Amino acid sequence: MCRGLLIFCLANWAISGAEIEIKAQEKSTFPDGFLFGVATSAYQIEGSQNAKGAGETVWDRYRETDPQLFHNSSLGDRSFCDSVNKWRDDVNLLSDLGVSFYRFSIAWSRILPDGLANNVNQEGVKYYNSLIDELIAKGIRPVVTMYHYDLPMVLQNLGGWTNPYMVYYFEDYARILFTHFGDRVKHWITMNAACPGYGDEDFPPFMKDPPVAKYFCVHVTLLAHAKAYHLYDNEFRLKQKGTVGITVDGRWYEPRGFQKVNREAAERTRDFQVGMFLHPIFHPDGNYPARVMERIEKTNKQEGYMRSKLPQFSSEEVAYVQGTYDFLGLNLYTTYLVEDFNRSTEKPSYDKDLGVKISQDEKWSGSASHWLKVYPEGARKMLKWIKDTYDDFPIIISENGFSDRGELADVDRIKYLQGYLSAILEAVYEDSVDVEAYTVWSLFDNFEWVAGFSEKFGLYHVNFTDPSRKRTPKLSADWYKRVIKERRIVEVPV
């Protein structure tokens, strides 16, 4: 049977049915050395934000002052999955799954409660030391994200990611992490780079004005990432021998229909949404994509700005940011359809600069998240686009997951993961994309940001009304366990 491998089957039409069967099986088998993991992030699972000497984050503040901005069920109890106490149980789950690595993030505010490096919270250091040691004792590699959306509130008070000094504050924080944990952590993801909450989405810090906020955030984020990468290179790499990369949001954008204007709009959207992060780091020429710079330059003039809304890199900065990677982390979830859309009469905004209308195909099946529609082909196209546009470099799928309402017989999640894994393997075998690892989001149900606990992504169910936060494997946990063990995409259980 040729499920999910149509291209392969057609390409080999001249060979016999039995041979096709064998080849197809080979191609649903993961290459040697391919690694499997699962991911979480600190704020979404740890709970007890103010325990163990941690400082306040943007999330704590906005949930306190503006609860109406969050889904109702996110309020009240603050212990979430209680991983700050149950980390040993978490490692047991990971070990039972058989994963090679665990991607988790460190809470900046738990290490530096004041945001700046004057006060290192030893309790926080001890917590992550215990987690890292336990992982290593169980043969699981820690893959650590340094920053995953949980900025210390004190830094937000200084403008958050729009403040150019964040580059130095992030360097100091990175130095502390490399110093305390770099002897055992060999894979660092500087950040989950996306800038939600700056200029558009309803997400803390809800900085919708001024319209330049998004561009400032992208710019400062890129420089901060590069600073941490160079720090590692200059002071730690020789001794610690690890790798450093960045994770970006890999949503795929394709034209709605085939008109040239929509094809151009889709290409432009990829450049704005993904290329703005990738091009400066991964393109041999560095800097922002030309299409983005031209487009913004045009609206700058029309809107009467004296200075570009998108800060410009000096030639030294272009060189400083370019090449700051050992790998790319890619979060893969969904696809959008794009149409060209004239927004010239609107007030200045990122959306106006982009000038498109975005939608999804009514035929794609949905999930519990309004934005997450199932279209695995988009994952393959995204991977191929990256290879064609940038170059060849190791890619790890740093997140891929599906939301539902928390059912234990989560067949839709399994089908989703199966479809996306097939698409990723097609990218590996048919398009020669260097994907080296795959990570399911998420180990267990957790705090899904502004959606609170209404959208569940876990392989394990968490009972949020039980004080012990009991974890129960879903069908998908058993299925993923088999994938890892057999190193192939196994069938969906019936």
Ligand code: BGC
């Ligand atoms: C984020 C996660 C989030 C997931 C689902 C990802 O892009 O990194 O924190 O839970 O999307 O919304």
